[in-house]
Amino acid sequence: MATETTQAAGDGLADTVGVASQDAGSAPGMPQLDFATWGNQIFWLVLALIAIYLVLSRVALPRIAAVLAERQGTISNDIAKAEDLKRQAEAAEEAYNKALADARAEAQAISQRTREEIKAEVAEANKKADAEIAAKAAESEKAINEIRATAMENVEAVAKETALALVAALGGSADAKDVDPAVANRMKG
C-alpha cells in the first residue's frame, strides 16, 4: 500500500517536472522501496558484514588490543625504570652528602684532637717552666739569705770593732767582753 502511494506520488512529481513515464526496470519514486532489489542487496550486505566481522575479530581487533597492551606495558615499564633511576640518583646524593658530612666531622675531630694535644703540650711546657723558675727562685732566695746572713755577721763584726775603736778613742778602757754584748743588744733592738 505504502509503496503504491509513494509510487503514485513519485509519478505525480515526475509528471510535473516533465519526466516521461518510467520503464519498469528503474524504481519509481524511491528506489529504496523497490523490493525487487532487496534480495540482492541483503545477500551482498550479509556477505560484507560477515567479511568485516571475520577480518575484525580474527585479525584486526586482537592485533590492536595487543599493540595497545604492549604500549601500556612499555609506558609503565619506562616509568618504573625512570623511578628506579631517580631513586638511585637520590641514594647516590644521600651517600655523597653523608660522605661529605663524615669528612667534615673527621676534620673537626682531627683539628680538635690536635688542638687538645697542643694545649696539653703547652700546659706541660708551662708546668715545667714554672717548676724550673720556682727552683731557680728558691735557689736564689737561699743565696740571698746566705748573703744576707754573712752581711749581717760582717756588719756585727764591723760594728763591734768600730764600737771598740770608738770606746778606745774616747779614752775608755775598751774591753771586747763588755762591748760585744752591748753592740749585739743594740742591733737586736
Next chain:
Amino acid sequence: MATEAHGGEEGGLVFHPMDQFIVQPLFGDGAINMFTVTNATLWLALTVLAVIALMVLGTGKRAIVPSRTQSIGELAYGFVYKMVEDVTGKDGVKYFPYIMTLFMFIVFANFLALIPMSFSTTSHFAVTVVLALAVFLTVTVLGFIKNGASFLGLFWVSSAPLALRPVLAIIEIISYFVRPVSHSIRLAGNIMAGHAVIKVFAGFAAIAVISPVSILAITAMYGLEVLVAFIQAYVFTILTCVYLKDALHPHH
C-alpha cells in the same frame, strides 16, 4: 541506465534526486536476481576493503609509536570499546567485535557514499532494516537466554505506582517493537535525505544565475553530510549498545 532513461530531456530544469539510489547491474543490464553484481555490491565491497585497509593494513607494523593510519585504527577501536564498556558495562565487552563490525561498516559506508558519483548503501532500507533487525533479534534472544522470563521485567516498571504499571507495560512493549523501525529509518532516512538535497541543489546549478548560490549550498550541505555520516554511525552504534544493555540488565 537511469541516465539513459532520462536521456531525452536535456533542456530545462530536471530533477532526479532519487536516481542516485537506483540499484542496477554493474555488467550488462539484465534483471537483478539475488547474486547479480550491482553497484550496491561494488560499494559494499569497497566498504569492506576500506575497513580492511584501515584496521588490518594500517596496523600492519604493530608499532609502539603508531603511524597516522594506525592511530586512526586505534582511535576507532578505543572509541567503540569505551562506548560498549561505558554503556553496557564489563559483561557487554564480549559483544564488542559485533558492535565494532556494525560501527566500522556504517561509518565507512557513509563516508564512501560522500564520494561524488558513488552509491550510498546505507541509504537503502534493505541494508538498514537488516542491520536493525539483526540487532533487535539478537538482543531479544540474548535477553531471554540471559534472564529467562525475568527479561519481561523490562516492560514492568516496578518503580511506578501499581495502577499505572499495565498502561506503562503496553507503552513499553510498543516502544520496544518500534525500536527496529526507528533504528533503521533513522540511518537510511538521514543519508538519503542529505544526498537527495545535495542532488536537488546540483540540479539548480544548471541555471547560470543561481549556480554560485547552488554551489555554495552544495558545499555547506556536504559539510553537514560529513558530520551526519559520522553522527549517524555513532547513533546507530550507541543505540545498539543501549539495547544490549537492556538485554543484559533488564531491571532498571
